[in-house]
Amino acid sequence: MPGETAPDPYRVWLSEVMLQQTTVAAVTPRFERFIARWPTVEALAGARDEHVLSEWAGLGYYARARNLIACAREVAARGGFPDTEEQLRQLPGIGAYTAAAIAAIAFGRRALVMDTNVERVVARLHAIEAPIAESKPRLRELLDMMTPVERAGDFAQAMMDLGATICRPKSPDCPACPLNAGCSAFASGEPERFPAPKRKAVRPARYGVAHWIERSGSIWLVRRPAKGMLGGMAALPGPDWTDEPAPAETALVHVSHVFTHFHLELAVVASDSPTGEGWWQPLDRLVDAGLPTLYRRAADSVLEARSALAA
Ligand code: SF4
Incomplete structure (x- = not known):
């Protein structure tokens, strides 16, 4: 604090x-x-x-x-x-x-500690309408003019807290804001209008297949290569992801997962033989495997689909 x-x-x-x-x-x-x-x-x-x-x-x-x-x-x-x-x-x-x-x-x-919350506060104080991505240099200049020499850490935290709790993206609580007297966005009567939202990027699709290999209450897991997406993490085995859908196989489940630069459609298919270097992970200790969210969701979906069938 x-x-x-x-x-x-x-x-x-x-x-x-x-x-x-x-x-x-x-x-x-x-x-x-x-x-x-x-x-x-x-x-x-x-x-x-x-x-x-x-x-x-x-x-x-x-x-x-x-x-x-x-x-x-x-x-x-x-x-x-x-x-x-x-x-x-x-x-x-x-x-x-x-x-x-x-x-x-x-x-x-x-x-100059400028996270997205601080960027929004500064843009509103000066009624800068452009999307943040287009006004960053100007916002830095303005933050520079405000940043004190003394207690710079307290100032940085106060600005971040103000953006996170009062100058929220939607419904900023301007009457409670200690900066409202000098705020141009507040003066305009429509503070939410500043800054304009960024244009949405369209994420391309990628496609993957993961193998579900199960024996005696355990599944076969591998470690992904150290470099690349989810590098070094535990995973269900499967070929590299591609830009084209894989030939149709009967999938146990499909999982859609959003990464920063693309979204992945993952088909989980049953398979018999363990591939690659890996280990048998007991299903009742799946949580200990350290699976990243994508594979954790895939495993949970398979187990949920199975219990729905058994019900
Ligand atoms: S007065 Fe409103 S818009 Fe301006 S900085 Fe404070 S909370 Fe944000």
Whole structure:
């Protein structure tokens, strides 16, 4: 909270990495588990890759988990987090935003911490109508003019909180806003109009087949290659995904899953023989396998379809 002792850089870093495009509600319990299991960056640096990847399962964006491990090891090796934006940006997986957030919140440095909530607040204060993607440089300039030298971390957190709780995308609570006296969007009477929404991107479709190989209450799982989508994660075996639908096979279930740049139509088909290097995972301990959301949903769908048939 603003005004309290500067937070531990490890916690700031971990929460910011987890929150990149994942909601606070989804992150909070996972963050607590991570901290309980690895209370320091040194502890995380010493963890085995597969344990961290399993703990990350369901949070998506697995490249982030791999960068998390690499970053923890680098920080532990150098004896702690650096305290400037410039040095923080040299670390794996730390981009401009995360470096600014750690520098401001953990080290009290003056830095421009601009997440989507802050972008919206600044756009509204100045009634900037263009979609955010088109006005970022201007928004940065305006945030720069507002950002104080003293208590820059408190300012950053206050702006993020204001955007998350009061200056919400829909129905901003302008009467309760401490900045309403100088807000051009409020003055216009239609604060929600600012900024304009971005044009929706059409996500292309990709297609995949996953094999459901079951024996004596267990299913055959494999680990995906370290590089590429869901790299290093546990998975149902199957061929590479393609841009064209696979020839029709009788599927047990179909699962649609949205990734950042495409959506995947996955057909889960029954198969007899285990393929690739893998292991038998007992179905009653599926949760321990660390399956990412796609495969967890696929497995749950097969099991649900089966119990519906048995009912
Ligand atoms: S007055 Fe309303 S639109 Fe302006 S910053 Fe505050 S909550 Fe947002």
